[in-house]
Amino acid sequence: MTTPSHLTARRSRALSGRTRAPGDKSMSHRALILGAMASGTTEIDGLLEGDDVLATARAVQAFGAGVERTGPGRWRVTGQGGFRQPDSLIDCGNAGTGVRLLMGAAAGYPVSAVFDGDASLRKRPMKRVAGPLVEMGARLDWLGEEDRLPVQVSGGALAAIDHTQSVASAQIKSAILLAGLNADGVTTVAEPERSRDHTERMLRAFGAEVGVEAVGEGWRVSLRGGQRLTGTAVWIPGDPSSAAFPLAAGLVVPGSSVTVEGVMLNPLRTGLFETWREMGADLTISNRRTAGGEEVGDVTARHSELSGVVVPEARAASMIDEYPILAVTAAFAEGETVMRGVGEMRVKESDRISLMVAGLRACGVDVAEEAEGFVVAGGAVPGGATVHTAHDHRIAMSHLVLGLAAERPVAVDEPDMIATSFPGFVELMRGLGADIAAST
Ligand SMILES: O=C(O)C1=C[C@@H](OP(=O)(O)O)[C@@H](O)[C@H](O)C1
């Protein structure tokens, strides 16, 4: 089958059904990396088989781990208790999480590796991770432009640092902690606001002690170097960032009721659900349980009359990847939705503020762009545009959801990028009744 050059979403009849989101992307990267750093076997169940994570699987294999797919979503990683010298370049594809965490992990070992990625990843800032790693004693050589991939990381013999983050970033925190695992002394990372804590939780599951101390709205995480990880079983729940798309469609397509089962409900990831509730969304969670060290539940979204809100800036870290789909639901809401304090959106797979502003405007939605945010004035959504997605999976999925309830069809380019985080997105949405089809 040839990949279509575009996908088009058309106004759909009521969506209904139960489905499951693919495995959590953040946890999937971490399970592979910690499995490779550990001694012994790690059995992963529910791994996201998206392009970003598959790139990380190939990377840890290049660093010497055994990696084997034993069934759908089931992967076995045989760790060597550390990274070995790779004999090829480490291509992380489109994955910011993959490259930043792997750079941190590799810096702790006496290896030298060149990291690279696709055109989108090559535009993203890497000094935010490189700076602390150099401070710990690693050597980083920019092979092209400074602060950008490709970069060569030469590691080993690190010393612990105390790092205070200016923005809450789980990727930076995780890179430092993974390097700190093999550094001399106790590494600490302080965050002004709490970012997702999957690395800390998973390090504990692999046998490491991780300290956490509350500091204002944030916390200080500490890790003693020299601790050894032991392979373990990791169960990965559904990704709330992916579940957001079918749930958003349920909220905006009249008459709909959509349930996504087994969604991870870690409170550091559920800012979008909180915001939707404040907007008046009929969003219910049933079958709450703890599984694999995380809270999980079945989330149901029914079509709702939404109202605009001001999203608290302090919530940004808990929903940073969800602002594009929030903006789509805001387009159908009554009144303004104000999203500020989200300058980080500009350094994701694309400049997500400017891409959402451009896409929504092309679809006839009134949007104001600001340096660190944007404001969507909801109401009628005429649609009738082809949206440029700049290699960004979330920009593509967001506009397809918009097209399901807009007056006229909405098309997106580069649809193959959706497999970065959500392989099977189109089939899953069609299974709920969404009218999404390939187009040229
Ligand atoms: O640690 C992670 O798994 C992630 C952290 C976030 O990035 P930042 O740490 O840059 O905020 C998020 O945008 C990304 O999709 C996944």
Ligand SMILES: C=C(OP(=O)(O)O)C(=O)O
């Ligand atoms: C920002 C994202 O991922 P990453 O930083 O891993 O590329 C995302 O998935 O929205």
